[in-house]
Amino acid sequence: METPLLSVKSLTIGIRRPKGSDTIIVDDLSFDIQQGERFGIVGESGSGKSLTLRAIADLLPKGVKVLSGSILYNGAELVGMPTAQRRKLMGPEIAMIFQEPMTALNPVIRVGDQIAEGPRRYLGLSKKAAMELAIEMMAKTGIPDPARRARAYPHELSGGLRQRIMIAMALSCGPKLLLCDEPTTALDVTVQHQVLKVLEELCDDSGAALAFVTHDLAVVNQTCSDLAVMYAGHIIEAGRVKDVFSDPRHPYTKGLLDSAPDFDQPDRDLVPIPGFPPNLAARTAGCAFAPRCAFAVDACTVAIPPTLEVAPGHKAACIESERIFEGILA
């Protein structure tokens, strides 16, 4: 098997406290992304999905640190890599698209110049050539009249256009891995669909792999081939998107699917998951989802459940998985 493009192993992210125990936000996370793969990371707010992405991009907020584990990009260790060296990967190798196109663009710089910044740095282009590339990238993302729009400031553009600018910016240096942090959450549904299509097309063209963080299952279904479901800093289920969606093996995944509307079954009742995500500062032993789980048994609160292969390429971390889902299927 070829080496994966990105290999995250036992990644633990948290807040280090000199006195007392550290607050663990992402706990012992492992996953691989292959060249050109479309990998979705799904979870509700606070599940640690965005922080995982930010750890890969070296953009963790102040105070939050990678406590242990490793992130291998093309075999190179990113954790502990000096900033200067690591930033050289950002742009030509790894790029990122953010959730809020309103705040993610510098308000005082023309968008064309913001796109041209990377190509000038990495591709050694002149100011003029970089601007031509920026305009070309804008055209590729479907921005009408790109030469004029390149001279606009972010506040003069709509949210959809701004997110297209972000996409043009992220892809301008031809990255092999594109990190997307809920790129469509701030957009309305029609624009969301267009932006996703542009993103997919451009990734198809360039062969870039996609790490796509979202809480929107429909978006994952449309965009990704593989996914990991996160809950309270753990991956509780992972596999091919079609396998996980058609045959979820963790009660939380099942709960997520039941709580989201499905256009194929418009009459199905939505079933919310009771309760709230746990407080990460006060972790309890055992499965983090146990307090909200309808199927929990005593054993669930004793130890963190191991991740088991329930079908080829489909893993779930639930000790009761077999009993629960064999029962449903039977």
Added chain:
Amino acid sequence: MLHRLRFIPGRLVQSIPVAIGVTIIVFFMARLLPGNPALALLGQHATKASVAALSKQLGLDQPLWQQYLIFLGRLFQGNLGTSITYQMPVTQELAQAIPVTLSLLGLALLLSLVISIPLAALAAFRPGGARDLGVRGFTLLGQGMPQFWLGIMLILLLAVGVRAFPVGGYGETAGDHFYYLFLPALTLGITMCPTIIRSLRSSMINVLESEYVGTAKSKGSYGAALFRGHVLRNAAIPTVSVIGVNLGFLVGGSLVIEKVFALPGLGSMMINAIFTRDFPTIQGVTLFVAFFVVVVGILTDVVYTILDPRVDLSSKERA
């Protein structure tokens, strides 16, 4: 860009009533000073008759409102009157003093920016860290030091002690001027630093935490390039208005500093004029300072508009 600067003519028109108000206050406030210029000119031993004669000659025997109207009428002709003490047109006096004070202010602003920007960046990079604490100590110290005391200390240290700079005066050539102005400008600049550093530091901290700096990092920007490209300009925007306001205060400070360093600028001119009750000179200097503050206000808005493309003062309807 240009269309966003359309507010300037309107702003100039708005400053006319301000200017008229200033002339009224300046004229009558000066008359509140005890004593009279004729007495000041002739000395303590002058006879009543000679004082009365000189007062008549200077037009001081007329009712105040008439004196004001005469003053205003001359003002519109660009005539600020004749200095009672030196018997030369006030405009001519001003023409000699203004370049001194403006160069002093300009150099002071430049020096304070040269000091403040790196210090603010140093502090903002790791808030709460050792360097931040050091910078905060400096700003606290800077705010506590009286200007004239700092000036005297710098003279003692750098002019008398090390003999690197002259003790006072203005010199003859342009190179001389710069050399002579350096210490007083440094004094003024240092006193302006705390305000600039505080403002810059807090806005830099905000900018460094903003999402667009994350975007810049995700494009591979770091260190000095990140700072120049994505932090400094954004952080400077709120600081520009702080500097604008403080330049007004700086003029006040320069009056004292000019005296300490024996610079022939507006400050020395003003203080001498007050001692001799030289009304036309007092009025001339005060009017110029008021004019300067108005211009600085407009300039602040211009710089603001240039730095921040979201600002459009021209399109805003005045409430």
